Amino acid sequence: MTPSEYEFLKRFLKTQSGLVLSDEKQYLVESRLLPVARKAGLASLSDLIAAIQRPASNALQVSVVEAMTTNESFFFRDKTPFDNFRDTMLPELLKSRASRRRIKIWCAAASTGQEPYSLAMCLKEAGSKVAGWSFDILGTDLSSEVLDKAKAGIYSQFEVQRGLPIQMLLKYFTQKGELWQINPDMRAMVKWRKFNLLESFATIGEHDIVYCRNVLIYFDQATKIDILQKIAKLMPSDGYLVLGAAETVVGLTDAFQPVAGVRGLYQPKQSLARPMAPVTAPRFAAIGGGLAGR
Missing domain, CATH: 1.10.155 (Chemotaxis Receptor Methyltransferase Cher; domain 1)
Known part of the structure; x- marks a missing residue:
């Protein structure tokens, strides 16, 4: 070359x-x-x-x-973003969304699906705390190949050993020869779409939580700024943005501010954020006696 x-x-x-x-x-x-x-x-x-x-x-x-x-991914990667989901984001949104009982989560650059499925497992583990609630989890990626794998939810022994506790493996996966497939009820909790972060975000819609981890590091400053500003426009004032450990909004945009005392977690600045959208009927089944599905 x-x-x-x-x-x-x-x-x-x-x-x-x-x-x-x-x-x-x-x-x-x-x-x-x-x-x-x-x-x-x-x-x-x-x-x-x-x-x-x-x-x-x-x-x-x-x-x-x-x-x-195509970038690597693994279950509960870096641990902290999922601890923050369980201990900070979910409790706060369960209080503020009590009237609608629905929370929307977008995992951008979701790769082979471990991040969205990790969040789905967090919700299942929450048990009665989220009974009767609806959760929309959207996973997007530029690559059709990795999305196909994510939809199938089939992983090698090596992949399930990276970050996934053995108790969760046995609880939420079924062994198929030398491979493991995440169970149908878990797969039904996530919707998948091919999406390029350089495109308009108009088709993504408002989301309460956006995971955009370990992808901004590959872009130049102008592209980072553009993506962060587009994310801010589709988030409610009390929403949450989760970035990777090596990523930050500092020096890039004033649309977000760090959540005090919580590493890697940001919220839209109140003066710049959009108001929360009106309540609409949920499109997904509720978590409780049944499943959260498409």
């Missing part, structure tokens, strides 16, 4: 996905895109780069973007 080809690829990926590649990441590009080239019957990365510039190359372009933006 020549320097000019690499420059084209960097521009292409930034335009298509927001991903910013530094010059020293060329080794990563080669390791991820060589299999794409081989699968397409192309002899080299130079041939692949030439191919995605031709008309009618949309499918190949998508394969390139997905190969470069």
Whole structure:
């Protein structure tokens, strides 16, 4: 791959996905895109780069973007964001949403689904505290491949051993040979959609909690600012934004403020936030005697 080809690829990926590649990441590009080239019957990365510039190359372009933006995930990653959900966000929203008994959660860049399913397990573990409540959990990602895996909810022994307590594995998963599948009632708690964070957020709708973790680090400052401002516009004044351990709103936007004493948790500034939407009939079944489903 020549320097000019690499420059084209960097521009292409930034335009298509927001991903910013530094010059020293060329080794990563080669390791991820060589299999794409081989699968397409192309002899080299130079041939692949030439191919995605031709008309009618949309499918190949998508394969390139997905190969470069597929990131790892694991259950209850970093632990703190889920402790904060259980100890701070959920108790506060159960009080403030008592009249509607419905809470909406969006996991952006949800990858293979471990984050949304971890939240679903937190809700199941809450038991009687959330009986009769409806929870909409939306998981989105740019990659169709990882979304397909998330929908199936099938994970290897290695994947379920990363962060998932053995009690939860036995309680919420069924073993299928050497693999484990999260149970149907858990899968029914999450909706999945392909979504690019560079697009308009108009189709996402208002959400009380937004998890946008470990994705902003791949964007340049202008893209980070744009995404954070778009998130702020779809959150109620008492909503919560959860970022990754290496991410912050400080120096990027005034639309959010840190929650005092809680690491990695933010709320819209009262003066800038939108009012809470009026109560509407829930679309999901309630958690209680039955399931929370689509």
